[in-house]
Amino acid sequence: MKKITIAIDGFSSCGKSTMAKDLARKIGYIYIDSGAMYRAVTLYCIQNNLFKGDDLDLVKLEEAIRNIKIYFRLNETTSLPEVYLNDINVEKEIRTMEVASKVSLVSAVGFVRKEMVHLQQQMGAEKGIVMDGRDIGTVVFRNAELKIFVTADPQIRAQRRLDELRSKNDFDTTFEEVLENIKQRDYIDQNRDESPLRQAEDALVLDNSQLTKEQQMQWLLDKFNYLTSQ
Ligand SMILES: Nc1ncnc2c1ncn2[C@@H]1O[C@H](COP(=O)(O)OP(=O)(O)OP(=O)(O)O)[C@@H](O)[C@H]1O
Numbered sequence: 750m751k752k753i754t755i756a757i758d759g760f761s762s763c764g765k766s767t768m769a770k771d772l773a774r775k776i777g778y779i780y781i782d783s784g785a786m787y788r789a790v791t792l793y794c795i796q797n798n799l800f801k802g803d804d805l806d807l808v809k810l811e812e813a814i815r816n817i818k819i820y821f822r823l824n825e826t827t828s829l830p831e832v833y834l835n836d837i838n839v840e841k842e843i844r845t846m847e848v849a850s851k852v853s854l855v856s857a858v859g860f861v862r863k864e865m866v867h868l869q870q871q872m873g874a875e876k877g878i879v880m881d882g883r884d885i886g887t888v889v890f891r892n893a894e895l896k897i898f899v900t901a902d903p904q905i906r907a908q909r910r911l912d913e914l915r916s917k918n919d920f921d922t923t924f925e926e927v928l929e930n931i932k933q934r935d936y937i938d939q940n941r942d943e944s945p946l947r948q949a950e951d952a953l954v955l956d957n958s959q960l961t962k963e964q965q966m967q968w969l970l971d972k973f974n975y976l977t978s979q
């Protein structure tokens with residue numbers, strides 16, 4: 750069967766990667782979490798002291814950006830791609846609240862986006878890919894055959910993320926901190942000049958506030974099956 754490109758965009762912590770990962774596994778496509786790439790650049794900025802508070806040293810970052818090597822490698826046990834920053838697996842380090850609190854500042858920078866989009870387009874050149882993010886259907890793969898825009902109530906998103914943090918033994922972060930981070934990232938992502946978070950005109954919208962993971966997966970699979978049976 751001819752492979753297609755699937756773009757899943759939407760708000761922070763609304764379940765995009767859960768859906769994208771599950772679908773890719775079911776249909777045998779490559780899965781790419783584009784947010785992990787922006788998180789990896791942010792981790793680089795933190796590790797190299799490019800932040801003074803919320804001020805980012807753009808001159809140093811621009812000098813460094815071409816030497817920041819980001820790629821994915823499959824974890825043989827989980828069969829999921831994991832992100833590498835300059836040859837080090839940083840899959841765990843990029844998921845901290847510190848990175849989450851700074852990533853939208855980094856992803857708003859034009860030259861950072863240019864580099865990441867270029868890499869993402871290379872990864873999807875052969876199709877057969879499910880990529881999730883903020884600008885996949887509007888910028889990275891404008892011609893994607895299937896575009897999904899996911900949303901959910903912020904309070905529900907925050908509770909899901911908090912449950913996840915608790916399951917990873919983070920008992921320090923509060924519900925209010927998670928909610929604030931989600932709202933702040935949504936605001937910056939929607940209001941930045943470079944590729945702001947928008948629903949593509951040809952995207953199908955899914956509000957999964959009241960859906961289980963299984964229900965949202967079935968919804969997505971139905972859309973995929975319908976499209977590829979045409
Ligand atoms: N329908 C659902 N019901 C309950 N929990 C869900 C549902 N979908 C996803 N989750 C959980 O919500 C949390 C956030 O999901 P996920 O990481 O997939 O979101 P995301 O949109 O990719 O987030 P981010 O933009 O921050 O990367 C995860 O803990 C996930 O297991």
Ligand SMILES: Nc1ccn([C@@H]2O[C@H](COP(=O)(O)O)[C@@H](O)[C@H]2O)c(=O)n1
Pocket residue numbers: 761762783784785787788852853854856857881882883884885934938
């Ligand atoms: N295509 C994308 C993907 C992500 N971002 C930015 O990265 C942040 C982290 O992404 P998650 O999916 O891991 O939450 C996100 O808040 C965006 O600022 C982006 O700009 N474009």
